Amino acid sequence: MTAPSSLTSQPSSSPLDPGTVLQGVPVVGGVRYAPVIRPGKLPDVDREATPDLAEADRPAEVERFTAAAAAVATRLRDRAAHATGVASEVLDATATLAQDRAWLGAAEKRIKEGAPAVRAVVGAVDQFVDMFTKLGGLMAERVTDLRDIRDRVIAELNGLPEPGVPVPEEPSILCAEDLAPADTAGLDPSLVVALATTLGGPTSHTAIIARQLGIPCVVAVHGLDHVPDGAMVLVDGTRGTVTVAPDEGAAREAVAEAERVAAQTANWSGPGATSDGHAVAVLANVQDGAAARSARETPAEGIGLFRTELCFLNRDTEPTVAEQADIYTEVLEAFAGLKVVVRTLDAGSDKPLKFAGHPDEANPALGVRGIRIAENNPGLLTNQLEGIAAAAERTGSRPWVMAPMIATPQEAEHFAAQARSYGLTPGVMIEVPAAALLAEKILDHVDFLSIGTNDLAQYTMAADRMSADLATLTDPWQPAVVALVAMTARAGAAVGKPVGVCGEAAADPLLACVLTGLGVTSLSAAAAAVQAVGAKLAQVSLQQCREAADAVLTTASAADARAAAREVLG
DSSP: OOOOTTBBOOOOOOOOOOOOOOOOEEEEEOOEEEEEEEOBBBOOOOOOSSSSOOOOGGGHHHHHHHHHHHHHHHHHHHHHTEEEEEHHHHHHHHHHHHHHHHHHHHHHHHHHHOOOOHHHHHHHHHHHHHHHHHGGGGGGGGHHHHHHHHHHHHHHHTOOOOOOOOOOOOOOEEEEEEOOOOHHHHOTTTTEEEEESSSOTTTTTTHHHHHHHHOEESSSSTTTTGGGTTTTEEETTTEEEEEEEEHHHHHHHHHHHHHHHHHHHHHHOOBOOOOOOOOOEHHHHHHHHHHHHHHHHTTEEEEEEEGGGGGGGSSSSSSOHHHHHHHHHHHHHHTTSSSSEEOOOBBBBBBBBTTTTTOOOOSGSSSSSSHHHHHHHHHHHHHHHHHHHHHHHHHTOOOEEEEEEEEHHHHHHHHHHHHHHTTOOEEEEEEEHHHTTTTTHTTTSSSSSEHHHHHHHHHHHOOOTTTTTTTTTOTOOOHHHHHHHHHHHHHHHHOOOEEEESSGGOOHHHHHHHHHTTTEEEEEEEGGGGGHHHHHHHSHHHHHHHHHHHHHHSSSSSHHHHHHHHHHOO
């Protein structure tokens, strides 16, 4: 099955010479050699040439537009209902954006002033794209989502199939400027065998879903737009390269070697330990019961990060304690008798809650998010802790619970007291540089720390983690980020309390070894990455991990840090 005929491939610019190696940011390891496919897009429409509507025709045009936006949202929600985990979450969030009253109202206003629906959609979306781009931070991520919704609504208005990723007839590599959540969430990993994008960062939707699918992925690839549809390319998700028209024999040998390594990985069954027996728990990140049950089929020894936002987002009212308890019970039951770390609500910023009274913020990434929401909504946290405690009692489990966006020892102390009052083991996320610098003092109040490397990199490097232009800065291999991880791990070792990593850095097998050498006691990654991380750890000694960590700490760039680690670990 191929793309609908009404869609056209993105045009390419001047072709690149055979053997050209394009450099990007590695996201998911692995090597694949296949032809390029690109997302289809709407045929060019002369949106400005259409005349204004007669006043009598405007109400019907508003109705036509409203119906088109509702149809797009319904299709996205239907796809979300048949997906699980992150895929379900991002599809549902995109469906909610498709029905957002702000941009819908802006489009309706234009129609009532005489603009036909297609022109009104373009104008309204352009207005909000400009606004979100100026806001920066995590709000800038919404730009790709908005443009995707624009194209889907226009297709609906024109009676065309929705634009998106074509279904290839053979295994192919999907290359694009950027990919909308609705595209990446529905990919078939047996046909789309690797991803490469011009934009995006290590924690973009594309990167996160690529990890869930377990397919090689490279983002922020300079020059990728010049690679034409159908060209043969070699994607190396470990080194972060895309090689255009490589020697076929060499390319197939590289794939074969990667598959040999993957076969060794597939035989790893846990538990997590270095080759000389130093234990490092290898855990999974999950979002809901379905994701937990899927993770249970891997050698994961527990859950290092249970993201609880899914039951709060896209609701007009706060879920009841009983509703929350039911959701948490599903996850605890999937890993009965094993370690489960629950992160309390990490909303705000790019994940606003309709019922929490979020203020308008010029820079929401530095605003009221994570634990800070509880300041003006104390019932949110107490109800959540009550729901977790109820699920624990129901299942006979003893979950750990951690708060996101902790910045001071006083915040840690306050949270720990609340968690202990419900019989829960308290910890905090280390995502803010201030928390890493004061980890020793924070550990006076909590029983464990978990480092969220995604946000820690963003705040350490003062770089939006969704920005392709800044993707090299938010790379978790940045020596400044690694230094803060080392400081946090030393603080935990000094008092005998565990320090884990639950950010995307833990999904990188090479970096996982470095983190182990720094003193990290557990690694929590997407379920698809668990075996690769565990297998790599099993191949190296603790001493090698420590030597690699020492070498990385002497470097001055992310590229040098990777090279230093490979020198020691292979």
